[in-house]
Amino acid sequence: MKQLLVTNPTCQFCSFSNVCEKDSAQKPLGLKVKSQQVHQRGSSLFSMGDKFDALYIMRSGSAKTCLLSQEGEQQIASFHYAGDIVGLDGFDTEQHAHNLTFLETSSVCRIGLVEFNRAMAESAIVRQSVLKSMSHLLVGEQQVLFSNSQYNAEQRLANFLLNLSARFEQRGLSALRFNLSMTRIDIANFLGLAFETVSRLLSKMQQQKTINVNHRQVSLLNIDKLRQTLLCGAEAKLSTNFSSQAA
Amino acid sequence: MKQLLVTNPTCQFCSFSNVCEKDSAQKPLGLKVKSQQVHQRGSSLFSMGDKFDALYIMRSGSAKTCLLSQEGEQQIASFHYAGDIVGLDGFDTEQHAHNLTFLETSSVCRIGLVEFNRAMAESAIVRQSVLKSMSHLLVGEQQVLFSNSQYNAEQRLANFLLNLSARFEQRGLSALRFNLSMTRIDIANFLGLAFETVSRLLSKMQQQKTINVNHRQVSLLNIDKLRQTLLCGAEAKLSTNFSSQAA
DNA sequence: CGTTCTATTGACATCATTCAACGCCGGTGG
DNA sequence: CCACCGGCGTTGAATGATGTCAATAGAACG
Numbered sequence: 001m002k003q004l005l006v007t008n009p010t011c012q013f014c015s016f017s018n019v020c021e022k023d024s025a026q027k028p029l030g031l032k033v034k035s036q037q038v039h040q041r042g043s044s045l046f047s048m049g050d051k052f053d054a055l056y057i058m059r060s061g062s063a064k065t066c067l068l069s070q071e072g073e074q075q076i077a078s079f080h081y082a083g084d085i086v087g088l089d090g091f092d093t094e095q096h097a098h099n100l101t102f103l104e105t106s107s108v109c110r111i112g113l114v115e116f117n118r119a120m121a122e123s124a125i126v127r128q129s130v131l132k133s134m135s136h137l138l139v140g141e142q143q144v145l146f147s148n149s150q151y152n153a154e155q156r157l158a159n160f161l162l163n164l165s166a167r168f169e170q171r172g173l174s175a176l177r178f179n180l181s182m183t184r185i186d187i188a189n190f191l192g193l194a195f196e197t198v199s200r201l202l203s204k205m206q207q208q209k210t211i212n213v214n215h216r217q218v219s220l221l222n223i224d225k226l227r228q229t230l231l232c233g234a235e236a237k238l239s240t241n242f243s244s245q246a247a
Numbered sequence: 248m249k250q251l252l253v254t255n256p257t258c259q260f261c262s263f264s265n266v267c268e269k270d271s272a273q274k275p276l277g278l279k280v281k282s283q284q285v286h287q288r289g290s291s292l293f294s295m296g297d298k299f300d301a302l303y304i305m306r307s308g309s310a311k312t313c314l315l316s317q318e319g320e321q322q323i324a325s326f327h328y329a330g331d332i333v334g335l336d337g338f339d340t341e342q343h344a345h346n347l348t349f350l351e352t353s354s355v356c357r358i359g360l361v362e363f364n365r366a367m368a369e370s371a372i373v374r375q376s377v378l379k380s381m382s383h384l385l386v387g388e389q390q391v392l393f394s395n396s397q398y399n400a401e402q403r404l405a406n407f408l409l410n411l412s413a414r415f416e417q418r419g420l421s422a423l424r425f426n427l428s429m430t431r432i433d434i435a436n437f438l439g440l441a442f443e444t445v446s447r448l449l450s451k452m453q454q455q456k457t458i459n460v461n462h463r464q465v466s467l468l469n470i471d472k473l474r475q476t477l478l479c480g481a482e483a484k485l486s487t488n489f490s491s492q493a494a
Numbered sequence: 495c496g497t498t499c500t501a502t503t504g505a506c507a508t509c510a511t512t513c514a515a516c517g518c519c520g521g522t523g524g
Numbered sequence: 525c526c527a528c529c530g531g532c533g534t535t536g537a538a539t540g541a542t543g544t545c546a547a548t549a550g551a552a553c554g
Contacts, residue, residue, distance in 0.1 A: 142388065184501065184502095195501085400509080450534070
């Protein structure tokens with residue numbers, strides 16, 4: 001159903017393909033995408049404090065969302081791929097709350113805020129899509145939180161690789177062989193680890209024939225073993241550390 | 248401006264007070280609150296997998312949002328106080344993605360999904376408020392992520408206390424003396440620490456006259472010292488660990 | 495073709511967890 | 525009224541996972 005009216009293959013997996021007017025004039029209540037932009041690796045789409053005047057949808061490439069503290073420390077909150085909507089952080093204060101930096105040459109569709117508000121007013125489908133997207137992001141953040149505080153280093157990395165794998169698969173790419181567009185430093189920052197730890201663990205997993213790494217190219221050789229990594233230690237924790245249901 | 252039409256004092260700090268029709272019939276495009284509910288400590292408002300059919304606004308008391316893995320491990324993603332909107336996780340899959348458990352006797356306002364959708368269709372202010380709330384939650388989650396991976400145990404706890412203090416102050420309560428409605432176990436889980444570590448740090452802070460703790464009652468004796476805790480170690484990290492702006 | 499960024503690997507240090515013992519408090523039942 | 529019990533909280537000692545520091549080498553880019 002989603003794909004019916006979409007002619008551009010890169011739009012196929014966009015969360016807004018069913019409301020986008022880019023490729024079709026048959027949806028008068030949809031979102032009008034005003035322009036497209038191409039950005040180089042390392043460049044920013046917006047930064048903390050910038051005026052919030054548009055939402056963007058990743059059309060190709062990849063990007064990272066970073067928080068920066070006053071002290072100059074950064075925290076990567078998420079990675080984005082084609083079809084992901086970015087910029088939703090701006091509604092809170094009408095300024096962007098984080099930076100969006102591209103990890104490789106990428107393109108985005110821009111939706112001006114005025115146009116967005118018009119579409120929200122006129123179309124129930126647009127409202128539904130937006131709420132769904134934001135809700136999904138919220139739940140995703142919570143799962144990252146879970147991973148980063150319940151899992152050990154190896155489990156976090158396994159989880160990270162499995163998540164990437166799933167996202168590539170959703171986009172019609174290979175779930176077992178893909179490219180990391182981010183550095184080890186970025187991965188480590190995202191997972192709350194030292195980058196040396198990430199490097200060591202990737203080597204270890206390769207030794208154990210669980211994965212194969214060559215620079216940024218990753219192959220998952222034994223995806224079941226990766227999944228089992230996430231379960232290890234769970235039964236041990238079951239007895240202790242149980243929190244107060246009735247405090 | 249927000250408070251002008253609000254007669255009930257407990258609504259004063261609600262994010263939806265400007266669109267709520269509970270206390271006034273003068274806002275025909277606002278949200279109709281259909282009912283109120285009172286819940287006991289330890290009881291749940293909704294659980295993972297429950298059908299999503301309403302949003303709720305905390306009216307009094309406090310609650311926690313928990314993710315539960317299949318293995319039975321839980322992760323507390325946030326704590327909620329009067330005025331907070333909860334249930335927004337449901338838009339993603341039309342089922343709730345986490346549990347909401349009350350930490351003390353609490354009451355909530357219920358907004359049925361049908362009524363919510365009507366208000367979203369009809370009122371720009373409602374749309375604005377909802378987007379703002381969700382965006383705020385998103386940014387808040389990211390800050391928790393930052394705290395839990397960039398800060399050490401003491402900094403996380405200091406940050407936690409300062410955040411609570413700010414939230415109480417926003418609600419017109421004392422910023423320097425307040426009650427913890429959650430257990431040490433809950434705090435530790437939220438901060439990604441062992442509960443013994445939280446207990447030890449609270450004792451240490453008390454020894455250093457930074458705070459005073461008596462069971463659940465906390466006084467911030469030296470709030471500047473707490474704030475400085477967050478800066479400690481920042482300059483050391485500035486040189487190293489800088490991630491790739493241009494990967 | 496050299497500089498800079500990224501990545502790997504080893505040795506060592508340390509912060510936080512784990513395990514354990516114990517006290518406190520509120521509730522419940524004899 | 526007192527004894528018991530379970531959940532919560534505190535504190536100590538030992539262990540270990542991960543961070544830190546350091547040396548080196550390969551890629552990328554101008």
